[in-house]
Amino acid sequence: MTSTSAARLWHTVTALAAAAGLGTQLVLVVTGASVLVEDRPPGLAARLLHFVSYFTVLSNLLVLLTTAAAARRPTVDGRLWRVLRLDAVVGITVTGLVHWFFLRPLLQLTGWPYVTDKVLHVVVPLLAVVGWLLVGPRPRITLRVVLLGLIYPVGWLVYTLVIGAATGWYPYPFIDVGARGGAAVAVTSVALALLILAFSVLAWLADRRWPPTPRDLPTGRP
Template sequence: MAAERARRVHLVVAAVAWFAVLFQLLLVLTGEAILVEEDPPGLATRIYRFFAYFTIQSNLLVAVTSTALARDPALDSRGWRVARLAGLVGISVTGVVHFFLLRPLLDLDGADLVADKLLHMAVPVLAVAAWAWVGPRPRVTTRDAAYALVWPVLWTAWTLVMGQVDGWVPYPFLNAAEQGWGAVGVACAGITLLFVALFALFGWLDRRLRPAPEAR
């Protein structure tokens, strides 16, 4: 019964995450101007920028890992542990950073607003709540957390380098041309500390909460 309940919970998270990502992709493909005031760029550039957002990557990680868990709620392997932990922490950072740094800058309505709330609020809340309720746990080790941290570090490095190449960054607090490198450095340091704190928190909770799903 516990495994079946876990399967249903993960299926709901996967369905919402996939819908949110695909819905936002549809809006991008049809030329909606997301987080920009000017007309949207060409199709190839729009697609690249869509996948360049940390928000999209974290939602995709949640969608993929939740889909796998919907098939096998007790799934376990080193690579999967890293992907799952990266997804949980990444989607948590997505929610926190959006709420405190990006939400005040946005003026969205209609379909754009729906997609924004799904990606930045619904999926983060559902993903963390599902983990807290049905696991799987225990799964987190210090080594897994170290591997999972590689993704956001590489994403940040790539984003800053590409920002110097073509002048575009997905988030305004990473725009060195407008904010200055000092402000960007402070933002990166603060978000890095948030990542480390969340990895530590998930690891601590992983050891303290009851194992899940319960044995069949």
Template sequence: MRLFSYFTIQSNVIVLAAAASLALRPDRDGPAWRVLRLDALLGITITGVVYATVLGPGLQHSGVDRWLNAAVHYVSPVATVLGWLLFGPRPRLDRRTVVLAFAWPLAWVAWTFAHGAATGWYPYPFLDASAIGVPAALAGTGVVLLAGVVLAGVLRLLDTRLPRSPGR
């Protein structure tokens, strides 16, 4: 249960679902799929940035952990963003899609704080309200959510400016 409480795991699973659906049907579209694709982009980008700037510095992994860590925190974010930049599909990001894409991250935040309050376990140190206090944990969460909103705006802008996907 705790493994799937990590945003890193959830974002990588969403990336896998979006990528697999595109591999099976490159012309995939629809409101729910657009939200899934944007959640993949937002979630994995946030995963990579937060890990590289907050969580990863100073950590030493060895053996297979080194490879797995690199795959979920560095390779997946870079490959996902590059794939979207190079291949799209575009255009797909309207205002409704952007708003709906925040349902998953907000649900994850609510679950994380509720689960942490009930069990005393938090997936990341900067969210550990019992260790750093509720105001600090909420402030850190707010910064990440605000970064997500800015990122969503940038992705939406790029979605309108980058070349359309073939066949669109």
């Protein structure tokens, strides 16, 4: 199997896993199945708004979009794609780590909610990160891409805090101002921003130092 065909296969599997996880989760949301415990389950419109407000969902969606493009053309490139690809890899990395160390102990899931949770928080992060390491495409990251990539996570955080202040609903307990207080959430927010920046810089350095891939087609330095 050539480097390009291996990359195409890996990206295809990753995109399908993300699509399956997101699709199943959407069905659970529409049918009213609860993933996170809520004392008063909201109506459909609110559930859909909550669905698209989770960093997990958005990061999986970015993985789906960028790996689907890479599956079609393993050497895919473009200014916007580079930013979205970095956001996908860094975002899904943070998603997996935060879930595993902080959120997983809080969840008591069974059946399809359990399966979907594992796909979105474990399977897709592993496929996306390992795929980026092994099949790229690389090189694609510059300092400008790193800086532009911060727009997504910072924008999500601002959006989440604004929606939370207006409705009282927060997607994750560690940014719940009502429960933890503004000072604690501010510290957490800064820590998250620094974590995302650190992973973005590490990805930039790795992208510069590691061999270009796929190897059997020209990639060109950015």
